[in-house]
Amino acid sequence: MHNWKKNFSFPLLVAALCMIAFISIALSISDNQIHRFDDTLIGWIQGLESPGMTQFMQFFTWIGSEMPVVIITIIAMIVLYVWLRHKRELLFLACVLAGSTLLNALLKLVFQRARPTINRIIEVSGYSFPSGHSMAAFSLYGGLAFLIWKHVPTVTGRVLMIVASAVFILTIGISRIYLGVHYPSDIVGGYFLSGCWLSTCIWFYRRHLERMSQLQSRRLA
Numbered sequence: 001m002h003n004w005k006k007n008f009s010f011p012l013l014v015a016a017l018c019m020i021a022f023i024s025i026a027l028s029i030s031d032n033q034i035h036r037f038d039d040t041l042i043g044w045i046q047g048l049e050s051p052g053m054t055q056f057m058q059f060f061t062w063i064g065s066e067m068p069v070v071i072i073t074i075i076a077m078i079v080l081y082v083w084l085r086h087k088r089e090l091l092f093l094a095c096v097l098a099g100s101t102l103l104n105a106l107l108k109l110v111f112q113r114a115r116p117t118i119n120r121i122i123e124v125s126g127y128s129f130p131s132g133h134s135m136a137a138f139s140l141y142g143g144l145a146f147l148i149w150k151h152v153p154t155v156t157g158r159v160l161m162i163v164a165s166a167v168f169i170l171t172i173g174i175s176r177i178y179l180g181v182h183y184p185s186d187i188v189g190g191y192f193l194s195g196c197w198l199s200t201c202i203w204f205y206r207r208h209l210e211r212m213s214q215l216q217s218r219r220l221a
Contacts, residue, residue: 011199011200011202011203011206012199012200012203014195014196014199015195015196015200015203016196018192018193018196018199019192019193019196022130022189022192022193022196025185025188025189025192026111026129026189028185029111029113029129029185029189030111037184037185038183038185041184042116042177042184045174045177045178045184046119046177046178046180049121049178053178054121054178054179057175057178057179058121058179060171060172060174060175061122061133061172061175061176063168064133064134064136064137064172064175064176065133069136069137069140073093073094073097073140076093076144077093077094080093083151088208088209089147092147092201092205093144093147095201096140096143096197096201097136097139097140097143099139099197099201100138100139100194100197100198101132101135101136103193103197104130104132104136104190104193107129108126108127108128108130108132111127111129112127113127113128113129113186114128115127115128116180116181116182118180119180120179120181121178121179121180122179122180122181128182128183128186129183129185129186129189130189130190130193131173131182131186131187131189131190132190133172133173133176133182134172134173134182134186134191134194135193135194137168137169137172137173138169138190138191138195138198139194139198141168141169142165142169142194142195143201144165145161145162145165146198146202148161149161173190173191174187
């Protein structure tokens with residue numbers, strides 16, 4: 001029982017904390033209490049504007065767009081299957097991405113927050129909160145980091161993997177603020193919501209593995 005709690009309680013704790021943080025941000029948006037935070041970060045990030053920086057941010061916002069995410073996911077699933085020979089990893093990643101997409105679409109309809117209108121470098125349609133780009137990036141790269149973690153044998157390799165994942169997740173989010181199509185609270189809210197969903201998926205995934213291990217042990221007994 002102690003080992004079960006140790007293995008499975010932490011993802012649920014992370015999921016609960018992320019959900020609390022997301023709800024707090026959502027309530028702050030509804031009460032217009034978060035404008036100072038948004039305005040301060042927008043001013044700082046957009047103050048970095050230059051032709052080179054704009055190209056850099058446009059590239060990362062493209063990386064986080066629907067088609068590149070789908071392509072990266074398909075490639076990752078093929079590599080994972082060839083490398084690991086386990087269908088469970090494919091199902092896990094598919095559930096993480098599909099659930100994140102559905103949550104984003106649903107909650108955008110619930111909140112219906114308009115996008116920023118000042119200093120918009122690119123034009124996009126749809127609602128603003130939570131950010132689809134930040135949710136997709138967190139779900140994709142966070143999910144991949146979780147799956148690959150145990151297959152990286154060295155501490156250095158694991159650190160590099162986490163750093164690379166964090167760089168992609170954060171830069172994709174910052175690019176949306178820089179380009180003027182999201183408030184910072186959209187991005188942070190998207191991160192927390194995806195963190196909640198990913199942690200929940202990890203809990204179910206580990207529980208499934210534990211059950212499969214128990215069934216196999218009973219068969220061998």
